[in-house]
Amino acid sequence: MDDPETIARDSNRGQYSRTAIALHWLTALLLVGSFTVGLSMVGLPVSRQKLQWYAWHKWIGITVFLVTCLRLAWRVTHAGPDPLETMPPWQRRASVLVHDTLYLLLLVIPLSGWIYSSSTGVQVVYLGLVPLPDLVPKDRELARVLLILHLTLNFALFSLVCIHTAAALKHHFIDRDSVLTRMLPP
Amino acid sequence: MRLRSFIPSLGMMLLAAGQAGAEGVLIDKSEIRFVSKQMGINVEGSFRRWKANIVFLPGDLAHSKADFDIELASIDLASDEAESEARRASWFDTAKFPVAHFVSSSIKDVGGGKYEVAGKLSVKGVTRDAVVPIVLTKDASGNSVAEGSFTIKRLDYRIGDADWADPDTVANEVVVRVRMVLPPVR
Numbered sequence: 483m484d485d486p487e488t489i490a491r492d493s494n495r496g497q498y499s500r501t502a503i504a505l506h507w508l509t510a511l512l513l514v515g516s517f518t519v520g521l522s523m524v525g526l527p528v529s530r531q532k533l534q535w536y537a538w539h540k541w542i543g544i545t546v547f548l549v550t551c552l553r554l555a556w557r558v559t560h561a562g563p564d565p566l567e568t569m570p571p572w573q574r575r576a577s578v579l580v581h582d583t584l585y586l587l588l589l590v591i592p593l594s595g596w597i598y599s600s601s602t603g604v605q606v607v608y609l610g611l612v613p614l615p616d617l618v619p620k621d622r623e624l625a626r627v628l629l630i631l632h633l634t635l636n637f638a639l640f641s642l643v644c645i646h647t648a649a650a651l652k653h654h655f656i657d658r659d660s661v662l663t664r665m666l667p668p
Numbered sequence: 669m670r671l672r673s674f675i676p677s678l679g680m681m682l683l684a685a686g687q688a689g690a691e692g693v694l695i696d697k698s699e700i701r702f703v704s705k706q707m708g709i710n711v712e713g714s715f716r717r718w719k720a721n722i723v724f725l726p727g728d729l730a731h732s733k734a735d736f737d738i739e740l741a742s743i744d745l746a747s748d749e750a751e752s753e754a755r756r757a758s759w760f761d762t763a764k765f766p767v768a769h770f771v772s773s774s775i776k777d778v779g780g781g782k783y784e785v786a787g788k789l790s791v792k793g794v795t796r797d798a799v800v801p802i803v804l805t806k807d808a809s810g811n812s813v814a815e816g817s818f819t820i821k822r823l824d825y826r827i828g829d830a831d832w833a834d835p836d837t838v839a840n841e842v843v844v845r846v847r848m849v850l851p852p853v854r
Contacts, residue, residue, distance in 0.1 A: 528749060528750065528753040529831075530707070530834075530837045533706050533707050533709075533837065534707065537707060537709070602746035602747065603711060603712030603713060603745070603746055604706075604709065604710075604711050604712075604746050605709050605710040605711070606709075607708060607709050610707075610708055613710075620712050620713075620714075620744075622744065625746075625747075
């Protein structure tokens with residue numbers, strides 16, 4: 483810790499970049515929107531409103547996919563802060579595992595929704611402007627399986643987000659370290 | 669239950685006289701699908717149960733004919749919920765009008781393996797003229813494959829009235845795609 487080189491690196495890399503912070507909180511906002519719309523839309527009676535909500539849900543989902551691609555590209559070219567020295571190794575390993583799985587789910591869940599939509603015979607038109615290709619032909623049996631997959635993956639995402647949030651709060655309020663604050667806007 | 673129908677009729681006699689032709693339909697290889705637009709998005713569907721009487725004699729179009737009975741309650745859409753909606757009174761009203769019917773009145777050879785099948789289409793108590801352009805090809809097993817698509821205006825047949833009449837929500841035009849596989853006549 484006292485090594486000057488380490489200190490220099492920590493001061494450079496103690497904080498996430500503004501871009502990384504913005505993309506992180508944008509993702510959080512999109513997820514709240516997507517879950518709210520997704521959970522509400524299924525119970526609506528068949529109506530124009532229902533069609534609109536399904537469209538919004540798909541647009542948000544595709545946006546999550548695109549933002550996640552951007553984040554990964556940013557991450558590859560701009561390393562984030564190193565894990566805190568004070569964290570025990572198992573926590574570092576756990577945080578890497580949770581973060582990697584979160585990224586994976588943020589890519590796979592929108593794709594599972596898109597394939598599900600294709601399998602029900604409903605095209606996805608991003609923002610009402612960009613028609614996406616149908617990934618599979620209409621197939622009711624496949625649709626049933628894909629819907630269960632989409633819901634299960636979302637349940638996994640929800641659980642991981644809860645763990646991720648709980649860990650961040652624990653770091654802030656119990657360990658009183660910089661894990662949460664380095665992801666807050668400057 | 670898919671039915672296979674044949675007309676032991678004029679067709680047989682003409683074929684006995686050496687005419688090449690086709691009769692009956694291979695139901696499992698054939699399909700009646702449609703694409704509607706909901707808020708600008710293509711939504712596919714089909715009918716699971718229908719029957720057809722088809723006699724196709726390229727050399728004797730006057731004695732060729734096609735008629736269809738389509739069981740409207742067998743509609744295949746994105747979900748059970750959408751299918752129940754489609755059976756309701758404001759859409760197909762399948763309790764009162766269970767079957768849609770098409771009967772050809774003339775079949776015209778327009779050259780290049782293309783034909784125009786003109787006839788009457790009756791849905792939900794409304795009968796209108798319809799012309800179905802088809803292209804005739806042969807598959808590997810020597811069956812004739814007749815493929816065609818035509819557009820109907822759903823509001824002509826009062827399909828989706830009242831709350832659903834607005835064509836911005838569900839477009840008035842619905843593209844119907846028919847693919848009929850006709851066995852060669854022995």
